[in-house]
Amino acid sequence: MSGFLPGLTIFFDLILLAVFCLILLINYRWRLKLRKERDILLQEKEAALGFVHNVGEVFADSETVDMDHLLSRVLHYAVRTCKASSGAIYLTDTKKSILTARSVSGIFPPLFETPSAILKDQNNASEKLEQLIKNTAIQLGDGLIGEAAVLGNSILVEDAEMDSRVPQINDTFLKIRSLIIVPMRFGNHTIGVMALVNRTAGDHLSLPDLNLAQALAAQASVPIHYAGMQEALEEKRQLDHDMQIAQQIQSSLLPQELPKFPGIQLAAFNHPALDIGGDYYDCINIDDKHIGLAIADVSGKGIGGALMMAVCRSVLRVNAPNVIDPSSMLCSLNKTLSSNLAEDMFITMLYMVINLETHQFSYARAGHEAPILIRNGEAKAEQYESAGIAIGLVDDETFAAVIETRNISLHDGDVVVTYTDGITEAMNSAGEEWGTKPLALAVEKMADASATDLLNAIRQDVLNFTGNNRQSDDMTMLALKIS
Numbered sequence: 001m002s003g004f005l006p007g008l009t010i011f012f013d014l015i016l017l018a019v020f021c022l023i024l025l026i027n028y029r030w031r032l033k034l035r036k037e038r039d040i041l042l043q044e045k046e047a048a049l050g051f052v053h054n055v056g057e058v059f060a061d062s063e064t065v066d067m068d069h070l071l072s073r074v075l076h077y078a079v080r081t082c083k084a085s086s087g088a089i090y091l092t093d094t095k096k097s098i099l100t101a102r103s104v105s106g107i108f109p110p111l112f113e114t115p116s117a118i119l120k121d122q123n124n125a126s127e128k129l130e131q132l133i134k135n136t137a138i139q140l141g142d143g144l145i146g147e148a149a150v151l152g153n154s155i156l157v158e159d160a161e162m163d164s165r166v167p168q169i170n171d172t173f174l175k176i177r178s179l180i181i182v183p184m185r186f187g188n189h190t191i192g193v194m195a196l197v198n199r200t201a202g203d204h205l206s207l208p209d210l211n212l213a214q215a216l217a218a219q220a221s222v223p224i225h226y227a228g229m230q231e232a233l234e235e236k237r238q239l240d241h242d243m244q245i246a247q248q249i250q251s252s253l254l255p256q257e258l259p260k261f262p263g264i265q266l267a268a269f270n271h272p273a274l275d276i277g278g279d280y281y282d283c284i285n286i287d288d289k290h291i292g293l294a295i296a297d298v299s300g301k302g303i304g305g306a307l308m309m310a311v312c313r314s315v316l317r318v319n320a321p322n323v324i325d326p327s328s329m330l331c332s333l334n335k336t337l338s339s340n341l342a343e344d345m346f347i348t349m350l351y352m353v354i355n356l357e358t359h360q361f362s363y364a365r366a367g368h369e370a371p372i373l374i375r376n377g378e379a380k381a382e383q384y385e386s387a388g389i390a391i392g393l394v395d396d397e398t399f400a401a402v403i404e405t406r407n408i409s410l411h412d413g414d415v416v417v418t419y420t421d422g423i424t425e426a427m428n429s430a431g432e433e434w435g436t437k438p439l440a441l442a443v444e445k446m447a448d449a450s451a452t453d454l455l456n457a458i459r460q461d462v463l464n465f466t467g468n469n470r471q472s473d474d475m476t477m478l479a480l481k482i483s
């Protein structure tokens with residue numbers, strides 16, 4: 001009994017020693033874990049601070065920021081910090097619902113199905129691969145890139161060869177072993193996606209790398225967002241500048257001053273709905289006794305309509321001399337312009353010829369609004385309809401069969417007023433159109449005035465009707481008065 005107790009004491013001492021050693025071991029491992037987590041946090045902090053400094057240099061002492069340069073720096077820093085072999089930054093185009101690669105670092109394998117013929121071409125392979133990636137848009141929601149953009153969630157694929165979502169290419173340099181995809185968000189919007197592929201050391205990208213990439217993406221989102229706004233603003237400035245030049249060019253295509261003829265007054269005005277438009281009017285010398293008057297409306301506003309208006313003007317001026325029949329002139333225009341018009345584009349035109357000596361007035365309508373005529377001393381204005389169809393809608397034979405020329409003898413005091421549909425379809429804030437009847441009443445009220453005063457009065461009536469409501473269509477008028 002006396003020998004048993006000392007042995008039991010030693011046994012318990014050994015147990016206590018083992019427990020103590022185990023506690024020390026657990027504590028040591030816990031401290032190692034904390035130290036490792038601390039090192040990771042410090043690494044992320046240093047990386048974030050270094051990134052802010054790195055990106056800040058792009059903005060320093062610069063009034064404008066080159067988006068491509070900024071993205072290149074962001075991606076280069078992310079690839080280096082996460083020790084990835086390659087990467088790419090995709091930016092979101094919400095209008096088109098696509099993502100496009102704006103920056104690529106290293107030999108970045110495409111994350112979409114790629115024709116093998118492109119990959120087998122060894123001539124400038126890396127450059128061609130980069131261009132392929134940059135030129136291939138990814139639809140929002142498609143593939144891992146599109147999914148990350150739509151859901152706003154990061155994706156870590158530690159073993160890409162076992163993940164069916166990752167396209168694999170039978171090429172050592174393009175083999176994807178691991179993958180990180182991180183959305184870049186500003187507020188509630190995903191402005192882009194950053195993708196990193198493989199680690200340079202050969203091991204797989206892991207959760208710490210994902211956390212670091214997320215921290216960098218969060219820091220990058222703010223400068224990229226504001227650089228994008230600046231880029232859009234610069235594009236708008238350039239577009240505004242180009243539009244101003246286009247407006248000046250288009251204005252120069254319209255008559256700067258209408259010619260004066262004995263016994264005939266001419267007046268006109270043109271107000272595009274945008275900076276430039278598709279309405280057109282002109283006065284052309286046909287021969288010593290005749291002048292041609294044209295007013296036209298190209299379907300659509302803006303640049304497309306303006307370009308076609310310029311083409312129409314050129315063709316008309318080339319073909320008009322010595323042609324006194326309006327129908328023949330419009331048939332010639334249809335034959336020349338139809339092949340140059342897009343499927344959804346057409347031109348309405350009222351073409352008129354007046355004899356400067358006899359004041360015989362001839363006109364033909366290619367689907368355009370009919371002229372309004374008020375005779376001297378009569379109280380009512382009348383609109384003179386005639387058959388015709390817009391230029392570019394039918395073949396030459398059908399067009400020629402429909403179009404007709406009408407002849408009217410004008411006398412002293414008679415007034416002819418022509419217009420585009422932007423006048424009669426001008427809307428007020430209640431969505432009501434001005435209409436043809438108020439236009440006729442305005443012509444009747446100002447029939448005794450000069451052609452210029454008559455058009456000025458009509459223009460003011462239209463503006464009074466529309467008020468502050470935005471102009472929705474080009475407005476053009478051309479008036480003729482025998483005096």
